Amino acid sequence: MRIQLKNLSKQYQDTEVLTNINTEIREGEFFVLVGPSGSGKSTLLRMIAGLIPTTSGQIYFDDQDVTNDSPKDRHLAMVFQNYALLPFLSVQDNIRFGIRNLGLSKTEEEARIFEALNMVHLLPQRHRKPKALSGGQQQRVALARAIATKAPLVLMDEPLSNLDAQLRSEMRQEIVRLHKEIGMTLIYVTHDQVEAMTMGDRVMVLNDRQIQQVGTPLELYNRPKNAFVGEFIGSPRMNIIDVQVDETGQSIQLPFKQKNGVSMAYHLTEAIPSGRYRLGIRPEDLQVSFVDQGSHKQIMPVKIEAVANLGKEAVLTVTNSDSNLVVNCKTQVDSDCRQAFVKLPSIVDQLHLFEAEHGNTVDLSDKIAAEQRGVIDAIS
Amino acid sequence: MQSRKTATLHTPNIKLTAVKSKLNLRQNSKSALWFLAPSLIILLIFTFYPMVVTVINSLFATNVRGENARFVGLANYVQIFKDPVFIKSLGHTFAYVFITSILTIIVALLLARLVTQRIKGQAFFRTAFASTMGISAAVASILFLFLFNPSVGLVVTFLKAIGAKQTNLLVSPTGAMFILILSSVWMGLGFAFLNLLGALQSVPESYYEVAEIAGWSNWMQTWKITVPMISPTLFFLFVVEIIGKFKTFTAVDLITGGGPDNNTNFVAYKIYQDAFASHNFGIASSEAIVLTIVIAIATWIQFRYTERSVFYK
Numbered sequence: 305m306r307i308q309l310k311n312l313s314k315q316y317q318d319t320e321v322l323t324n325i326n327t328e329i330r331e332g333e334f335f336v337l338v339g340p341s342g343s344g345k346s347t348l349l350r351m352i353a354g355l356i357p358t359t360s361g362q363i364y365f366d367d368q369d370v371t372n373d374s375p376k377d378r379h380l381a382m383v384f385q386n387y388a389l390l391p392f393l394s395v396q397d398n399i400r401f402g403i404r405n406l407g408l409s410k411t412e413e414e415a416r417i418f419e420a421l422n423m424v425h426l427l428p429q430r431h432r433k434p435k436a437l438s439g440g441q442q443q444r445v446a447l448a449r450a451i452a453t454k455a456p457l458v459l460m461d462e463p464l465s466n467l468d469a470q471l472r473s474e475m476r477q478e479i480v481r482l483h484k485e486i487g488m489t490l491i492y493v494t495h496d497q498v499e500a501m502t503m504g505d506r507v508m509v510l511n512d513r514q515i516q517q518v519g520t521p522l523e524l525y526n527r528p529k530n531a532f533v534g535e536f537i538g539s540p541r542m543n544i545i546d547v548q549v550d551e552t553g554q555s556i557q558l559p560f561k562q563k564n565g566v567s568m569a570y571h572l573t574e575a576i577p578s579g580r581y582r583l584g585i586r587p588e589d590l591q592v593s594f595v596d597q598g599s600h601k602q603i604m605p606v607k608i609e610a611v612a613n614l615g616k617e618a619v620l621t622v623t624n625s626d627s628n629l630v631v632n633c634k635t636q637v638d639s640d641c642r643q644a645f646v647k648l649p650s651i652v653d654q655l656h657l658f659e660a661e662h663g664n665t666v667d668l669s670d671k672i673a674a675e676q677r678g679v680i681d682a683i684s
Numbered sequence: 685m686q687s688r689k690t691a692t693l694h695t696p697n698i699k700l701t702a703v704k705s706k707l708n709l710r711q712n713s714k715s716a717l718w719f720l721a722p723s724l725i726i727l728l729i730f731t732f733y734p735m736v737v738t739v740i741n742s743l744f745a746t747n748v749r750g751e752n753a754r755f756v757g758l759a760n761y762v763q764i765f766k767d768p769v770f771i772k773s774l775g776h777t778f779a780y781v782f783i784t785s786i787l788t789i790i791v792a793l794l795l796a797r798l799v800t801q802r803i804k805g806q807a808f809f810r811t812a813f814a815s816t817m818g819i820s821a822a823v824a825s826i827l828f829l830f831l832f833n834p835s836v837g838l839v840v841t842f843l844k845a846i847g848a849k850q851t852n853l854l855v856s857p858t859g860a861m862f863i864l865i866l867s868s869v870w871m872g873l874g875f876a877f878l879n880l881l882g883a884l885q886s887v888p889e890s891y892y893e894v895a896e897i898a899g900w901s902n903w904m905q906t907w908k909i910t911v912p913m914i915s916p917t918l919f920f921l922f923v924v925e926i927i928g929k930f931k932t933f934t935a936v937d938l939i940t941g942g943g944p945d946n947n948t949n950f951v952a953y954k955i956y957q958d959a960f961a962s963h964n965f966g967i968a969s970s971e972a973i974v975l976t977i978v979i980a981i982a983t984w985i986q987f988r989y990t991e992r993s994v995f996y997k
Contacts (some may be wrong), residue, residue: 355893387892392912392995401908449894492811594718 305365305456305489306331308589309354311362314347321347322439323513325361329491330653334437334483336504337493340536343510345493349459352491354378365457376405380457381450385465387442389434396421396430402449420452423482440471447482460492476503497537501525509533526653531663534656538617540630543590547583549576556583556657558648559627564599568648570655574671582663584656585634591647592620603647606631611639623645741969750963760970769946770954770971774978777930777950780861784868785925789918791869792876797906800884810881817874825938828867857947860940864948867935872928876921883917884910915994923986930979951975 312325322344329335334615337345348354352363354375362371370378381402381509389398399417408416423428424444434442441464441586462471480503483490494500500507501521508525509516509532518528521537532541548557553575565656597603606622606629618637622629622644631646649655657666744752744759764770772970795813800807831839834852843851853859887910895905911918931953936942941950944959949957951971959968 350893353893353897355896375897380897382897384890384893386888386890388888388894389890390909390912402894402898453898525914 306362306367307457307489307491308362308367309348309352310362311358312348312351312362312363314344314351314356320513322351325515327508327515327518329489330506332487332489334480334490334492334505336500337491337510338500338504338506338507338536339495339510341495344513345495345510346461348510349491349493350664353380353382353459359613370596376590378457379455380459381453381455383443383446383450383458383460383463385462387434388467389442389445389449391434391447394431395426395437398434398445399449399452403452406453409552416452416454420448422676423451423485424448424478430444439467440475443467443475444478447479449485451482455488457491459488460490463492464493465494465496472499479503482531498539501537510535520642528584529663531582531656531658531665531666532667533585534658538586540587541631542584542586543629544658545583545585545627545629546660547581547657549581551578553578556581558583560604560624560648562599562601562603563605566599568601568604571608572668572671576666576671580660581666582658582660584658585629585649585654587619587630589649589651590629590631591649591655593647594630594641594643594646597646600647603645604651604668606638606644606646608637608642608644611637611641613637620644697796738969738972741965742944744966746966748963752966756966760851760966761974764967764974769949770951772946773949773951773954775954776861776947780865780868780932780948780950781926781929784872784929785922786867787865787869788872788876788925789880789921792873792921795877795879796880796884797875799881813877814874814881816871817878818985819871821871821934822938824867824871825935826868828863828935829939855944857944860944862946863939864932864935865977867939869931869934871935872925875881879917879921880914884915887913912995916996917993919986919990922990923983926982926986927979930975930982948967951978 307329309325309327310330312322313320314322325348337348339345347356352374353531354370354377358371362369364370365378381499390401393401396417403416417430418427421529426441426444426448429437429441434445435479437445443466446463450460464475467475472578476499479490481490489540492499492503500509501524502571504521506518506520507524508518511532516536517524519666524533527560528537531544535544545558549555550557554572556570556572558570560568562568573661592601596605604624606624608620608622609619609628612619613636615636617635618633620631620633620637622631622666624646627644652668655668657668658664659666729766741752743755743757745754745756745759746751759771792813799813801811803809831837832853834854840851840853850859853863889918891909891913892905895909900908931952932950933989936948936950936953937956940948942953952975955968955971955975958964958971
């Protein structure tokens with residue numbers, strides 16, 4: 305099913321929860337709604353389900369206006385964070401509860417329950433009560449209930465957030481597999497950007513009542529439209545550095561100093577308006593070394609504030625001239641280590657310049673002469 | 685001691701936790717007794733001692749001074765079951781208990797449903813409905829007596845205004861019963877309401893969302909989700925309400941005085957009258973024992989038959 309949201313808004317009394325949401329979700333797509341808590345993503349999902357009325361705007365399912373249709377007339381299924389399994393019904397009765405009103409024959413009903421339980425590998429447990437199942441199994445029952453409806457659209461509201469990390473990654477793959485097998489349109493709400501990145505065909509980032517960006521996971525990662533998306537997508541978070549573009553408009557001055565005390569700066573071939581900006585650099589785009597290579601226009605000495613070893617790599621919090629940076633190090637780091645050297649990236653794709661006030665991305669790629677495209681020159 | 689422990693452990697069909705607590709109780713019984721002593725002493729003096737005395741009194745005939753005159757065995761019991769007033773009293777008590785308990789719970793459930801819905805002034809209604817908990821039975825009875833007072837009562841004035849012929853409800857058997865049931869339901873509402881409100885609020889919203897998407901009507905949602913989910917509370921309320929209503933005394937004493945023609949002379953009130961108006965403690969004691977047995981049986985029936993359909997989380 306194809307879903308279109310047109311100028312969708314939601315207000316509770318005086319507080320606006322969603323403003324002017326416009327987007328299209330394609331047939332058979334795994335579409336992820338991601339955002340911090342309070343960003344309105346669950347509200348948007350419930351508006352699509354018809355559980356919450358819209359304040360203004362329209363919702364179209366396959367070119368049909370369903371804005372005022374009741375949930376049952378929208379032919380969809382929904383999976384909830386707390387699974388919403390009735391505790392006094394057995395696993396199969398819970399699934400039956402979801403399809404009872406579809407007007408199926410008794411044999412068809414049984415066949416659907418059998419098929420759905422088989423798909424989530426829970427057939428042997430069909431007579432059990434939900435309480436006798438593990439959290440992961442309970443979530444699988446909730447998935448089976450959605451599958452059994454054969455609805456062309458399935459909505460999921462943070463279905464994995466009640467599970468522990470191990471189970472969560474298992475269930476992530478399970479949901480992706482089910483989506484591939486069945487091919488329904490799937491709208492998936494999460495606050496976890498890792499889920500969004502690893503599961504979604506396309507991802508919508510919501511914050512502050514509005515759509516921040518819609519795109520494939522890599523689009524969001526490589527070309528965030530604004531500082532919020534840049535920071536939200538990727539772990540550890542993108543470093544956001546306050547920078548100054550001087551009067552020539554061609555020099556981005558960084559708050560860092562080289563070993564010889566000279567301030568660092570990026571040079572542009574084409575001028576941009578001077579003033580304050582924010583520069584985003586991902587921790588994984590910074591290179592760490594522990595060998596002093598002397599004064600270099602891209603390298604600065606840093607003090608290590610904290611070391612978080614993850615096994616094959618480490619995340620370091622470092623400072624230079626009172627400015628903090630988080631750096632990914634490809635190797636393990638001795639936690640007593642206090643001194644290191646960080647090399648700033650020179651590839652333009654690894655630099656994300658944002659306007660200071662609204663955080664919108666300033667496109668740097670066309671600010672570089674054609675022969676230099678892809679490389680930005682960092683000098684002292 | 686050691687052998688007893690093993691014996692307990694090997695007893696089949698006893699849950700391990702039960703065994704454990706039994707063992708602990710035995711090991712700590714000395715210190716436990718000290719902690720239990722205050723409530724045990726109070727129970728002994730105010731509950732068990734009067735119970736024993738009541739059983740003894742019920743086996744004796746009482747003289748004019750209210751003293752146990754001679755042992756008569758079960759003669760008092762035979763006598764009360766030959767007494768048409770006591771039989772009538774039992775019947776009317778049953779009717780009253782049954783109607784009030786069910787009404788109280790149904791009305792409280794409706795009010796609780798109302799308050800859990802998003803309406804304006806929710807906090808006000810929540811407090812208002814629960815407020816009857818803070819009112820004593822005596823005050824409530826006086827209040828209802830005023831409402832139904834034949835000359836100045838608000839309800840009576842209203843009845844006159846709409847042209848009703850019989851406006852003094854207290855002189856008609858059904859009228860008097862009606863007022864008692866009304867005041868009793870009103871009194872019991874607060875407690876039932878608060879319990880049901882808590883139970884309703886503990887039902888996760890997503891259950892209803894699932895049902896909404898699956899196309900279940902509002903009525904079916906109540907039947908298929910709400911009732912099973914709050915069944916432990918409903919069961920608890922039925923047990924407590926029924927036990928409580930069997931003991932109704934204050935309202936009878938203050939509003940109807942058991943009349944007219946013994947129609948509202950419920951067992952608890954009859955016991956009081958036989959004991960303190962007629963000074964026939966033997967008869968009153970045996971009636972009290974019968975009431976206790978009736979309550980015990982009613983409670984047992986509920987546990988035996990109703991509890992089956994209760995779902996515990």
